[in-house]
Amino acid sequence: MADPKGFMTTPRQEWPRRPVEERVRDWDEVYVPGALLPIISKQADRCMDCGIPFCHDACPLGNLIPEWNDLVSREDWRAASDRLHATNNFPEFTGRLCPAPCEAGCVLAINQPAVTIKNVECAIADRAWEEGFTPPRPPDRLSGKTVAVIGSGPTGLAAAQQLTRAGHTVAVYEKDDRIGGLMRYGIPEFKMEKRHLERRLEQMRAEGTRFRTSTAVGRDVPADDLRTRYDAVVLATGATAWRELPVPGRELTGIHQAMVYLPLANRVCEGDLEVSPLSAAGKHVVIVGGGDTGADCLGTAVREGAASVTQLDIYAQPGAGRDEDIEPWPTYPKVYRLSAAHEEARDLRTAPAADADARLFAASTLRFDGDDSGHVRSLHLIEVDERRQPVAGTGRSLPADLVLLALGFSGPDREDGLVDQLGLMMEPRGTIARDGGFATNVAGVFAAGDAARGQSLIVWAIAEGRAVAAAVDRYLTGSSRLPAPISPYDRPMAV
Template structure:
């Protein structure tokens, strides 16, 4: 695929980003559009590798390797190289309902499994994917696909994140009447309120929701299940219900001083900040970082998004704590291809913080011991200790405190970004579905819960995961629900092929 010798002749070109010192002054996307010539060159690097590991879509050592929606990556890389953009778009949309989302925010496990990446930088798969879908919208190739026949079957989907939207898209195209319920005031779930605008412009999300509406999907927002409408009402008025509420139950940090004012969950901060941006108002409910010493506890993408948001609000200082040691610059012997590369990198937020403060704001192997508040209950500092990561006699990693490494950090605002436990208790109880460790019990590939006619997919079922896995599950649960309603399904399914 691509040019036979392209991977030997052409170097990888990275995303062209706006200057960090300039982009932190606004909330626009931090990258710039890709040129056709640049994407043609990058498509040419896709080699005829025989077995394209880029779309194996499996987990190796607990991390995703290859594309979970099994994108036909070599095919559309080749078509972009040949400048056959519309044909490339057709190939892309065969497997991915929302390339405009994954092309912007997916961590690209496909690139970690790219055959070129064995010895050279991977093909720029993620950038090519975004370029294809963006061109599709720009050229007017993407128009509403309105089903010609309706089956008379009604389906309620709870949650409008990527899993819910993918399921809605598939089932609507199968001719069913689909209604998506969202408790927030805008559809999109974490695509809207969990990812900052500079990473995923909300106009991109709204454009897709509007397209789904034009195709016949019904959206009901500002509606909380169990409060505004009951689970029984939805089960009685629909032929099937799909729970796609995500993993919204935060992991807490129950240590001394946790009750201090100024300690918040990261997702609450991101949600309020994005809502204020969209509503064009300032009502941060005490969550404005302006002039404050900010500490983010948690080393993942959500924590990085908090850094980028706090920078734009004018934080005095920002520090991010991670409990693990700094990753190596190159793959270690225990992290061989095609596993996801566990290597050091600077995300967009870290580049911005380094430009602003002159150094990387991340601190590694750190554990927070306690929070300290003033006489008014306001957070003023936190205490930490450094940790050593070792293996015990059973070969299991353990963390040990290093005596004498205690430190006090000034802080008036702390964001807890250590992940999510699973689905919220309320939705589990409302539908009387069984759950294990906050994850709704529904086998992958079947997606049925213990309640007849009620299915579950996405993070509410599998736990906190990637957007691309949510799309995978949305597509697969749609196949199962369609078969449940009609006796058999013509919708695509990799699991049930």
């Protein structure tokens, strides 16, 4: 503990964002470049090095947070990088994309603003790359065993890197033309520039991991072929089966799923397209869904030059602080949070009719109306109570030329035929069934990540990848020294 009084003398200070008017004119990350390092050592000093660090329990990766906070406060960046990478394959991803349940579990957060754990993590990861602390780690010898990993999101990449480093020959199959899954085409560039992903992929290639893009297993390659060619198969396809909105007018053109809209904007940033065919430029946009995916659509539509953007959230507006009776510390509370996208929408007044920033809370969609050509022109909504029941007399309509559905995901998409070709057992909620060792009902086939757990956070995805890698290593060799931070049955802390 570098400064025993740091948490009393130093206020919380977060990585500053660039001015709204500046950042909405480009797709670069929203944070001020280089502004984190000058403040981060003092922020790490705020860590109390408490005897029972609940931040460990709040993070499924089991990150050694007090240890690397102490090292950062002393500016021992190499040792901090070693401790961080001991539990997390991709801290530069989580430091930018994770909502930080570790901070909700920080003991300091009982009566003060939590330690900026996420910012410290990001600073360590970025400094490690700058200083060369993250060289490739190819195995000393090969096991002679082969593994196919299907899906290249955070779960698939974490599993592949762990298994490659253990000495197995690993090939990652991805149906898209580039590796990365939703980190590539779902996460907007302003949240994480893809150079961070490319840098990590180069490391994995140097370690020996092989990548097969534009290959949908089940369609382009029969699933049984992979079972025959490889000693083990890991299913990490994610939960890409999106939820629908079955209301009148859904058939109108101009209504699209968020995961149809966002990849097109990302392809513009990749240079594949000059303009997205679903660009929000000059349109009245309504986003149905109050989660992170909806916020990603919001920030994207603002940058594309939408005439207006409104986001509908079926839940009531949360309060500014934790409700100790419902969500006591150290659980992750539902509180009012202002993402970068919502800050932009608020300052630019993209939705004058909204309750706060661009959001309408406790709002349920009733129907869509269109013009004579069959294109959506308005969305009709009504307020709902805490039981999601309509409140009489609260109906109204919003102009809508483009509607984006961001209602979450139920499980893996079955259109490619992978699930049916393998004969996998499924859970009633639509996810792949597995046992306590991540194994499916098919010998040698394992399932991990959102495809089996259901839609979750990036830290849970990486933890699943590390844990399934240990299970596969044990299956192939009889034992494993790889860490397994979670079991398939672990869940976030809750009351």
